[in-house]
Amino acid sequence: MKIKTTPGERIFDAANVLLMLLLIVVTLYPLWHVLNASLSDSGRLMGHSGLLLLPQGFNLDAYKLVLGNPAILSGYRNTIVIVVAGTALNLAFTILGAYTLSRKSFMLRNPIMLAIVFTMFFNGGIIPTYLLINNTLHMGNSLLALIVPGLISSYNLIIMRTSFQEISESLLESARIDGAGEIRILLQIVIPLSMPVIAVMILFYGVGHWNSWFGAILYIRDRDLFPLQLVLREILIQNSTDSMMAGAAMGDREAIGESVKYATVMVATLPILFIYPFLQKYFVKGVMIGAIKE
Template structure:
């Protein structure tokens, strides 16, 4: 049955559409502004304080200087290692933990779940965590210090556990009749049926590793092991662009340094923006699967 829209409904649709378009503009404009400034002439954008609708001049010099910076290239390599290795460790450990907590016949399941949830609200703090990483685990100044202490997120663990509980028990029972053990059930039945939630976990952990800088500031001393976001922080907050501006005068260094900041933001953000659309379709589905049962 087709219902005829009233005039008030049409007015609402118009205002709703205009409001959503306005929200899209104010959300996307900061990205557009950074891109525009990064390809503009550095001497022309310094005195400009208004809206940047079109590039002022055109120059790729900032990107060339960024890519010539050895710190950027080495930090890119470190970040890619952290994202790939760290995400694999995170997803594997979270899957195993969620599988254990989803077993109905596991004797201490409730007690263990309470203890794990307790860590969401209370932690030892930064200093005990620092001492644990350096003095007990001896992971100081290694990339493992950025991966192993946070191998499992409690929030992600609970989401994946809820997803595993929603899988019918009949599938596992039939597998056990055929002689499958718990490891085979996890990797041959549970995980293949949980691709949407695995995609969500990969997105959560991958973006977390890509954006992380605080732990690296605490635990990494060797500059060659700095991740990309820590280098980006130095460039944006500490204004450390002298290594990329060469022998330019102080005024030119300041002007070029501003363009380098914008270019570095684009270089550090672009990979996530490119990858996200390919797994975004799994995001909502995976989150809803984890929200059906509690």
């Protein structure tokens, strides 16, 4: 049966559509502008002002300079190591912690959860954390300093704990009656049933590692260990593009430098944009776990 809508509802729906279209344009245009600028001819780009809807000419020299820069390549390598190793460790420890805290038989789960929630509101501060990691744990100037301190996110732990609590206790009890231990129950029952929230955790942790630069600027001194975002920061903020334009004339360096900045942004952004669609289908289902009680 077709549901009739009132004129007010149709106006409301039209306003919603227009608002969503406006948000899409506002969200996508900056990325579209950067893409067009990175593909534009450097000289014509410098002479253009205002909105950039299409590339000004077509030139891939900026990408050749960026991909030929050893700092970019080493930054990619370090970032991939951080993202892969960090996300794997994040997931492992978050799953173990969440499963333990989701079991009603664990007597200390309430005090431990209180301590975990406490860390969401209060922390030791930058200086004590720096002294702990650099002087006490001796992780300074290593990639471990970018992985270990954020091994478990309290927010993600609570989300995953809530997801595990939604699994029927009768199902787990039947597995115990059949002789399954807690490790087997976790690996063969809980984790397969929790793939949506695990996919969300991969997205949260992975994007967090990919975009992180503040920890690197605190703890990393060796340029060979710089992650990609720290290299990107140098190029965009400190304007360190001269090493990529050794053969360019002095008058062309400013124009080429602008194209190189835009190309660097695209090189640093595209990988995570390509990964997101494969996890997006789990995103809504995962973050809604525990939101509705029946």
